[in-house]
Amino acid sequence: MTYPQVVRVYSTYQDPDYECPWQSVAPRGSTGSGVMVAPQRILTGAHVVANATFVQVQKQSDPKKVTARVVAISHDCDLALLEVDDKAFARNIKPSVVGDLPKLRDAVQVVGYPIGGEEVSITEGVVSRIEVQRYEHSQRHLLAVTVDAAINEGNSGGPVFARGKIVGIAFQALPDAENVGEMVPAPIIKRFLDSVKRKKLPDVPGIGISTQPLENPALRRHLGMKSRDSGVLITAVQYGSSAWGKFVVGDVLMQLDGHSIADNGTIRYRGRHRCQFDALIGDFQCGDVIKARVLHKRKAKDVNLSLQPMKWLVPRTEYDRRPMWFLFGGLVFQRLTAEYLRNWGEHWWDKAPKELLHSYYLGLRRPERQEVVVLAQVLADAVNVGYEAFHNDSVTMVNGEQPVDMVDFVGKMDRAKGEVVIKLSSGATVLLDADAARAAQTRILDLYHVPGDRSSGVPKRRKR
DSSP, rough: OOOTTTEEEEEOOBBBEEEEEEOOOOEEEEEEEEEEETTTEEOHHHHHHHHHHEEEETTOOOOOOOEEEEEEETTTTTTTEEOOOTTTTTOOOOOOOOOOOTTTTTEEEEEEETOOOSEEEEEEEEEEEEEEEEEEETTOOOEEEEEESSGGGGTTTTTTEEEEEEEEEEEEEEOTTTTEEEEEEEEHHHHHHHHHHHTOOOEEEEEEEEEEEEOOHHHHHHOOOOOTTEEEEEEEEEETTTBTTTTTTEEEEEEEEEOOOOOSSSSEEETTTTEEEEGGGGGTTTTTTEEEEEEEEEEEEEEEEEEEEOOSOOSOOOOOOOOOOEETTEEEEOOOOOOEEEEEEEETTHHSHHHHHHHHOOOBBBBBSSSSSEEEEEOOGGGGGTTTTTSSEEEETTTBBBBBBBBHHHHHHHHOOOOEEEEEETSSSEEEEEHHHHHTTHHHHHHOOOOBBBBBOOOOOOOO
């Protein structure tokens, strides 16, 4: 087969500079692959067009590139839908159809445009594993399919076929493994395309809980579980998530959407795959209602969950948006996000400050603390002498009050009079005279070529 519906995707993108959040890094270009799933509509990977400023697509053996635009994107599941306005582009090409979840050992074909070649590449392999994996682009744990076929950089975003239908979109290669890659499976693709068709939010919802296995007999007895009961212990509930107000810490989650959860946290997905119960979430859209059964104070009860987008104390995906920042007296404050942590390079999970990593991995989003505000850097000036070393440290208090989020923090700073006392998680204290800090703003902005004292999205200070 020649697969004329598989196209090359060219993306020009411009990432934000999280070290100097008021500017962006230089534009760059990259290529990936995609597949036509409807007339003039192309499915590809979200990472292929993340932060894109200009997108083009190109058919096989055709030197002409055609402009495309992103009409829908879900960074959670690493999928994006492009549209081409040029009606001649898709002429005489039959769009591909999305199939079903493949079975283990099914033969598949990975089709795309790997770096270094002009023609379409087809590599064959078999399905070797179906389970929940961490998606590198979003850090979400969702169902993924592993195939023993090479997925190179240019292949990414391209289709994986079985029996002539799309069964996945190639999205990442397994590290430290040769000719092994992973694909977004058909059920997640169908959910994404259906959400676009129904004009619903394409994000993958999240339950918003942390759990631990219940394989210890003594712990099971303590919780009042019977021999036939199984499930996982809920150890945390994120504020604003689907589970907030429905579950409490100490509940045992026993069933989700009619699937019994084993004591090790797994379910029998689609009747044939044993994988973590997270796999179910990829089948649903934000706004869907599913039923859960929990053991609450030794009594079983059914709960309806209205699925919402995932809420974290530290956001995992910040693509296609600019950083939120605020400058006061030369002190630059930002929200803590996964993108901010990537300032520490490829191995940021080992190199970033441990306190910030603790908030990322274990931080709990609560009504009183919904974001982490970080003193990111100090632009040296007479008004902030002695505070140069206090950077990459999170804010715990402003004049004795804990900030709820970045907007609340900025509001507290804007309203401050006299002395402004900022407590940091390291125990350090930063004290500024509010009038002196504001008087120094113009000088600091000019010296460091900063366009203003805050990003868009942060409310402006009301003049008194």
